[in-house]
Amino acid sequence: MKIHEYQARELFEKRGIPVPRGFLCRTPEEVRQATANIAKPVVVKAQILVAGRGKAGGVKPAQTPEEAFEVGRTMLGSTIKGIKVTSVLVVEAEKARKELYVGFTIDRANREVTLISSSEGGIDLEELAKTEPEKIFRKGIDSMVGLHPFEARQAAYSIGLGDKTANQFSSICTGIYEIFNSVDADLAESNPLAVMADGSLVALDSRITLDDNALFRHKEYDQEDEELSPLEREAHEADLAFVQLDGDIGIIGNGAGLVMATLDVVAHFGGKPANFLDMGGGSSAESVYRAVKICLEQKNLKALFVNILGGITKCDDVANGLVRALKESHLKIPITVRMVGTNEEEGRKILSENGIAYLDSMEEGAKAVVNSAYQGK
Numbered sequence: 001m002k003i004h005e006y007q008a009r010e011l012f013e014k015r016g017i018p019v020p021r022g023f024l025c026r027t028p029e030e031v032r033q034a035t036a037n038i039a040k041p042v043v044v045k046a047q048i049l050v051a052g053r054g055k056a057g058g059v060k061p062a063q064t065p066e067e068a069f070e071v072g073r074t075m076l077g078s079t080i081k082g083i084k085v086t087s088v089l090v091v092e093a094e095k096a097r098k099e100l101y102v103g104f105t106i107d108r109a110n111r112e113v114t115l116i117s118s119s120e121g122g123i124d125l126e127e128l129a130k131t132e133p134e135k136i137f138r139k140g141i142d143s144m145v146g147l148h149p150f151e152a153r154q155a156a157y158s159i160g161l162g163d164k165t166a167n168q169f170s171s172i173c174t175g176i177y178e179i180f181n182s183v184d185a186d187l188a189e190s191n192p193l194a195v196m197a198d199g200s201l202v203a204l205d206s207r208i209t210l211d212d213n214a215l216f217r218h219k220e221y222d223q224e225d226e227e228l229s230p231l232e233r234e235a236h237e238a239d240l241a242f243v244q245l246d247g248d249i250g251i252i253g254n255g256a257g258l259v260m261a262t263l264d265v266v267a268h269f270g271g272k273p274a275n276f277l278d279m280g281g282g283s284s285a286e287s288v289y290r291a292v293k294i295c296l297e298q299k300n301l302k303a304l305f306v307n308i309l310g311g312i313t314k315c316d317d318v319a320n321g322l323v324r325a326l327k328e329s330h331l332k333i334p335i336t337v338r339m340v341g342t343n344e345e346e347g348r349k350i351l352s353e354n355g356i357a358y359l360d361s362m363e364e365g366a367k368a369v370v371n372s373a374y375q376g377k
Contacts, residue, residue: 022091031072096194103189121192184214247272288321310341
């Protein structure tokens with residue numbers, strides 16, 4: 001689970017990691033006052049738990065308190081990527097001579113914490129790993145022993161830092177590693193970590209994600225609901241596992257493994273799934289109804305694939321819930337149903353009486369829904 005930048009920044013400050021002077025603000029007037037207190041050009045950053053906020057208009061510079069006020073007035077209360085902005089972080093706009101990257105994450109393949117550093121900060125590290133992997137330093141850390149000072153210095157020297165800057169880099173590394181352990185994080189990073197004109201380092205950005213399994217130990221950061229889109233929130237309240245994706249074919253199934261397999265098969269045949277929606281193993285007609293209603297609320301949907309393997313879930317309940325939702329929906333798109341298992345005959349009879357076709361095979365269903373979604377293309 002992500003935490004807000006201002007929360008990550010507070011953790012950095014407590015460990016003595018240099019960060020730009022800044023203030024959390026919830027009104028335009030607070031933004032104005034914060035900028036006046038800083039008495040320098042600032043950057044106003046929306047505090048929302050989504051990636052790509054900068055490109056979406058969630059990070060804006062301001063030269064004066066009046067300009068910052070206008071930025072705050074526009075940004076606060078706006079919606080960015082489906083999330084309402086209720087607070088902003090106003091920080092001093094630092095001028096970096098160079099931008100670096102430093103962070104810790106979990107290497108699940110090797111079952112260890114990994115220190116990562118790079119001489120190229122402020123960019124997508126995953127893309128850099130593909131194009132210029134030699135610019136990334138990685139070091140596995142023995143969790144039983146912890147981070148050695150020489151390992152932090154090794155990371156500093158590997159990205160070309162001189163002795164003075166390397167010493168501060170090592171100190172920052174140690175601080176981030178301590179944060180990583182103290183909050184049960186699976187990622188803690190500064191991107192970019194700026195090298196200033198005098199050679200000192202400042203963490204211009206701080207990012208931390210927590211291990212969901214350890215949230216019971218860190219309830220002060222329990223803000224899972226803030227990460228959800230409106231549809232994801234509606235599904236969460238209905239006890240449905242729903243994640244929005246970037247495609248245009250709706251996917252509904254009963255069981256996480258079945259839904260994942262359905263996504264893969266649809267993609268294999270050239271389809272682009274619009275969502276992951278798992279109704280669970282004991283779905284009732286009501287839960288099916290709500291699942292279909294939520295799925296059909298998505299924009300740009302071209303087709304819907306309902307894939308049911310009835311065990312505890314009864315096919316007649318699925319059919320009744322599906323029919324009810326479709327009758328109430330104003331969205332008219334092709335529906336493909338693959339339904340086998342408990343009360344299969346009863347369920348198929350209900351579908352037939354309502355003019356809904358069904359298939360026996362997941363592969364046949366995937367082909368059919370892709371064809372129906374992209375007919376004539």
